[in-house]
Amino acid sequence: MQIPCGKLNLLITVDQPGRFKCPPLSDLEQEMEETPDTTEKRIAFIAQGNLDPERASQLLNKIFNAKDYLIVLRAYPAPQQYIDGLYKIFCNLPHGAPISQRCFRALRKAGGETGLLPTGYDFSFPLEKQDTLPRASGGFSDVWKAKGPTGAIFALKILHVTQRDNIRDIKKRFCKEVLIAKLVDNENVLAIEGVQMTDEPKFCIVSEWMEHGDMHTYLKGNESADRVELLLGVVRGLNYLHSIEVVHGDLKSSNVLIDSGGNPRLTDFGLSSVTRNDISANASTPNGGGTIRWRAPELFELSTKAKDEGKAKLARPTKKSDTYSLAMVVIEIFTGRHPFHPHRDEQVIVLLSKGSRPGRPDHQQFTPQMWSLTRKCWKKDPKKRPDIPKVLENLEPGAERANRKNLWTLWNPFSS
Numbered sequence: 001m002q003i004p005c006g007k008l009n010l011l012i013t014v015d016q017p018g019r020f021k022c023p024p025l026s027d028l029e030q031e032m033e034e035t036p037d038t039t040e041k042r043i044a045f046i047a048q049g050n051l052d053p054e055r056a057s058q059l060l061n062k063i064f065n066a067k068d069y070l071i072v073l074r075a076y077p078a079p080q081q082y083i084d085g086l087y088k089i090f091c092n093l094p095h096g097a098p099i100s101q102r103c104f105r106a107l108r109k110a111g112g113e114t115g116l117l118p119t120g121y122d123f124s125f126p127l128e129k130q131d132t133l134p135r136a137s138g139g140f141s142d143v144w145k146a147k148g149p150t151g152a153i154f155a156l157k158i159l160h161v162t163q164r165d166n167i168r169d170i171k172k173r174f175c176k177e178v179l180i181a182k183l184v185d186n187e188n189v190l191a192i193e194g195v196q197m198t199d200e201p202k203f204c205i206v207s208e209w210m211e212h213g214d215m216h217t218y219l220k221g222n223e224s225a226d227r228v229e230l231l232l233g234v235v236r237g238l239n240y241l242h243s244i245e246v247v248h249g250d251l252k253s254s255n256v257l258i259d260s261g262g263n264p265r266l267t268d269f270g271l272s273s274v275t276r277n278d279i280s281a282n283a284s285t286p287n288g289g290g291t292i293r294w295r296a297p298e299l300f301e302l303s304t305k306a307k308d309e310g311k312a313k314l315a316r317p318t319k320k321s322d323t324y325s326l327a328m329v330v331i332e333i334f335t336g337r338h339p340f341h342p343h344r345d346e347q348v349i350v351l352l353s354k355g356s357r358p359g360r361p362d363h364q365q366f367t368p369q370m371w372s373l374t375r376k377c378w379k380k381d382p383k384k385r386p387d388i389p390k391v392l393e394n395l396e397p398g399a400e401r402a403n404r405k406n407l408w409t410l411w412n413p414f415s416s
Ligand SMILES: Nc1ncnc2c1ncn2[C@@H]1O[C@H](COP(=O)(O)OP(=O)(O)OP(=O)(O)O)[C@@H](O)[C@H]1O
Pocket: 135, 136, 137, 138, 139, 140, 141, 142, 143, 155, 157, 207, 208, 209, 210, 211, 213, 214, 217, 250, 254, 255, 257, 267, 268, 289, 291
């Protein structure tokens, strides 16, 4: 019988439901002796896909435990084959199994060290841009609307890179961060379709085109939109990301897209770690791409490591800084305006330095409970802010427990 393996729709062949056929370990030891004698050949051997998942896991564990594993990873002569092999193995491993998490970590590490992605991430179909100018431009990218060969419409997000940027570093970080974006599987999160990096140096992310655009624009044209439902969708999406240990890092209404069914879908998660430190911000958005009003106060500080090294790197976003950004998104949802409207970024910095926060939205759907929750979420001390499951529990009584149960049956690549 065959069982589906996550959103990738790969099939694992099993003997009986819930049981994989697996030989005793002694046979396996012997097989390891007989199989090719180097780590890379062993990976290629497993990736041929003839082994059942449990057996592949055992062999893989042996490889990851081998002393030469990291050395091989760094000096591997055919890194693309290595990454493709690992990716193939990863896709065939049972979701949630510790070995699958280990394999994903190895993949991320390989992407970060080599600046490569699995071949399956290449979006190779020709895409025809629909306009002469981009549809929109953010602090670090242009977004184009484009048509594929079958008529499907896609968004092309092309990162701005200039000669001032360290392309090698961007590539490595890009490959490390974008890996997860194709694997996410939640109705409130937008997975990417693939990337185009052929025209080097070009960093282009391809995703489904969301006809309703971002949430900020959507709310402007839809006075009667159900704002509580939108908020719940955003919190569910963020809850999912946190459950798989992904920090969004740049949550704001322009990074929430609205799909054809009116559901919010989070986008651009993790990418802030590429844009924050590696890409020079657009001159027209001098303050880190115009994200200041959503950014938690602790993120304005230099990271401890950077301080030690005398570098100007900012602190890394955390789940708690996402909680802060969520509070600002709440303000956007219930006022239809950016937080701290009508102040300019420069004025917002002054307001933030005085500990100011936006005023209470005057919307009929906005309850006193929501106001109290919002104020907890933007507390200065990150430790005093609630975790996202707690926020969801408050917004959606009773639903959280069911949700958590679902979440833990999902694949969680990062937990140990
Ligand atoms: N898949 C998509 N479908 C439709 N519109 C999109 C899509 N992706 C992005 N956009 C539009 O492009 C705009 C600009 O996106 P972009 O991510 O470049 O900038 P941003 O979200 O404003 O800022 P940041 O660079 O911090 O993410 C978005 O606000 C949205 O309106």
